[in-house]
Amino acid sequence: MNAKRQLHLTVLGSGSWGSVLADVLAKNGHAVTIYGRNPQEIAEINEHHTNTHYIANLHMDESIAATTDLRQAVTGAAAIFFVIPTQAIRSVAEKVGAILNEEGNRPFLISAAKGLEEGSLDRISQVLSQSIPAAVRGDIVILSGPSHAEDVAKRDITTLTAASANDDAAAWVQWIVMNDFMRIYTSPDVVGVELGGAIKNVIAIGAGAIHGLGYGDNTKAALMTRGLAEMARLGVAFGADPLTFSGLSGLGDLIVTCTSTNSRNWRCGNRLGQGEPLQHILDTMGMVVEGVPTAKAAHDLSSQAQVDMPICEAIYEVLYRQRPLQDSIDALMGRIAKPEIDF
Numbered sequence: 001m002n003a004k005r006q007l008h009l010t011v012l013g014s015g016s017w018g019s020v021l022a023d024v025l026a027k028n029g030h031a032v033t034i035y036g037r038n039p040q041e042i043a044e045i046n047e048h049h050t051n052t053h054y055i056a057n058l059h060m061d062e063s064i065a066a067t068t069d070l071r072q073a074v075t076g077a078a079a080i081f082f083v084i085p086t087q088a089i090r091s092v093a094e095k096v097g098a099i100l101n102e103e104g105n106r107p108f109l110i111s112a113a114k115g116l117e118e119g120s121l122d123r124i125s126q127v128l129s130q131s132i133p134a135a136v137r138g139d140i141v142i143l144s145g146p147s148h149a150e151d152v153a154k155r156d157i158t159t160l161t162a163a164s165a166n167d168d169a170a171a172w173v174q175w176i177v178m179n180d181f182m183r184i185y186t187s188p189d190v191v192g193v194e195l196g197g198a199i200k201n202v203i204a205i206g207a208g209a210i211h212g213l214g215y216g217d218n219t220k221a222a223l224m225t226r227g228l229a230e231m232a233r234l235g236v237a238f239g240a241d242p243l244t245f246s247g248l249s250g251l252g253d254l255i256v257t258c259t260s261t262n263s264r265n266w267r268c269g270n271r272l273g274q275g276e277p278l279q280h281i282l283d284t285m286g287m288v289v290e291g292v293p294t295a296k297a298a299h300d301l302s303s304q305a306q307v308d309m310p311i312c313e314a315i316y317e318v319l320y321r322q323r324p325l326q327d328s329i330d331a332l333m334g335r336i337a338k339p340e341i342d343f
């Protein structure tokens with residue numbers, strides 16, 4: 001991998017995915033800076049090359065420079081990876097935009113986060129393009145797919161999709177991330193890739209919840225397959241290619257998130273299914289559970305666009321309307337009979 005030309009790449013977010021992605025990029029031969037807001041964690045990365053709260057057993061590449069200084073992090077970067085929770089992206093991106101306006105390095109912007117912004121209901125590429133003017137940045141690329149940080153840290157073979165309106169930008173990201181255990185595909189379908197990554201987190205809360213309630217494999221398969229139909233229906237309403245949802249950022253990520261105890265969304269659902277209150281789960285998870293705010297945004301978006309998403313709606317009602325889980329499941333099963341394919 002060291003045959004690649006060394007680029008200065010910046011990762012914003014020193015949580016589990018940011019730390020592992022920074023490590024992959026550094027091991028690919030690039031000069032990587034990671035930005036975080038927690039001084040203790042940044043000091044731990046610089047001094048011990050670990051980030052134990054977020055990712056156990058990872059010895060990060062010792063060339064990685066960690067900083068709490070956003071200006072230092074983004075100045076001179078060829079690309080900036082946004083790997084912070086969706087709801088925080090706009091505020092960080094606006095600060096990045098102001099810095100780039102003065103520095104003028106015009107980096108590519110890569111989102112590796114998955115969610116919809118509450119209130120605006122925007123996808124992350126929309127948040128980035130609104131917050132950072134086109135004159136001070138390169139193209140926007142979405143990097144998404146089945147990739148639990150814990151498994152990537154172990155160099156488990158992992159596949160992702162790099163999606164951009166500009167094929168060359170997607171191919172560039174493919175080139176900088178790909179190595180002997182990371183295989184990256186490109187896609188022009190930004191809307192489909194982003195909506196798949198966002199909605200699979202909501203469905204994964206449902207998958208955890210049915211597990212916590214004691215349902216078995218048939219129910220899990222039903223939830224995942226009908227959940228996939230819902231994300232595709234939403235995507236098609238916003239111009240996505242329905243085939244994208246059978247790809248890595250749709251079905252692929254749905255599989256990994258709905259079937260793994262590594263998933264924070266699955267774990268949140270599982271604990272809900274066992275009767276724990278949502279707020280207590282969120283207060284003690286210690287990491288982001290993207291499906292919770294995205295369930296609210298998906299509820300608002302599907303209502304506005306008049307897209308039928310009964311499973312996501314049931315999960316929204318459990319999370320935000322205190323509807324008992326079993327009652328929501330019974331209501332789903334009591335719906336009118338219908339054909340399977342109904343775009």
Ligand SMILES: NC(=O)C1=CN([C@@H]2O[C@H](COP(=O)(O)OP(=O)(O)OC[C@H]3O[C@@H](n4cnc5c(N)ncnc54)[C@H](O)[C@@H]3O)[C@@H](O)[C@H]2O)C=CC1
Nearest residue numbers: 014015016017018037083084088113114147148149287288
């Ligand atoms: N963990 C994983 O396996 C994967 C996560 N993702 C996505 O990546 C995004 C980040 O997830 P994780 O790293 O797992 O979350 P995490 O909860 O492990 O870490 C989040 C990090 O963001 C930081 N942060 C939060 N608000 C911030 C702000 N305003 N400014 C600066 N930093 C801020 C936190 O301090 C923390 O370091 C999410 O959208 C997630 O869905 C995508 C693929 C894999």
Ligand SMILES: O=C(CO)COP(=O)(O)O
Nearest residue numbers: 145146147148263264265
């Ligand atoms: O997106 C992910 C894996 O691809 C991570 O999912 P969780 O946020 O549920 O852990």
